[in-house]
Amino acid sequence: MASPDDEFIAELKSEFGQFNFIPSTRFKWKAPNSIFYEAKTDYSFEDFALLTLHELGHALSNHKGYKTDVERLKMESEAWQRAKQLIKEHPAWQDRYRLFYNENLAETELDSYRDWLHQKSKCKKCGLTRYQTADGVYHCPNCEL
Numbered sequence: 001m002a003s004p005d006d007e008f009i010a011e012l013k014s015e016f017g018q019f020n021f022i023p024s025t026r027f028k029w030k031a032p033n034s035i036f037y038e039a040k041t042d043y044s045f046e047d048f049a050l051l052t053l054h055e056l057g058h059a060l061s062n063h064k065g066y067k068t069d070v071e072r073l074k075m076e077s078e079a080w081q082r083a084k085q086l087i088k089e090h091p092a093w094q095d096r097y098r099l100f101y102n103e104n105l106a107e108t109e110l111d112s113y114r115d116w117l118h119q120k121s122k123c124k125k126c127g128l129t130r131y132q133t134a135d136g137v138y139h140c141p142n143c144e145l
């Protein structure tokens with residue numbers, strides 16, 4: 001018997017045939033059309049489904065790449081909004097899989113990006129928060145004066 005994970009992926013494949021759904025070791029969107037999902041996971045079905053929908057959210061939002069980390073954070077947030085919308089558009093998923101949007105999961109995932117961004121933007125010399133210019137380079141307002 002197919003697991004709910006497999007059934008869900010099969011359903012997404014038939015509805016979103018323009019994308020490739022590829023089993024992998026981690027969740028990832030790769031433009032122009034590849035959605036990677038963790039094939040053997042300890043995730044609950046709900047987390048598995050939501051993380052997959054998040055990657056589909058990147059795909060449907062036409063995300064290609066980012067120059068700055070703030071841009072990336074914005075894309076992450078957008079992909080979660082899209083995942084939320086997908087759930088709204090598919091009430092059948094509630095009946096079939098008991099699948100609901102989970103704000104906490106999205107916030108936890110976004111928090112880890114925010115932390116990462118915070119760590120990354122910290123100046124190694126003086127500890128001040130640096131800013132990133134459009135070319136992707138970080139500058140310290142203190143050390144680069």
Ligand SMILES: [Zn+2]
Binds near residue numbers: 055075076
């Ligand atoms: Zn993402």
Ligand SMILES: [Zn+2]
Binds near residue numbers: 124126128141
């Ligand atoms: Zn500095």
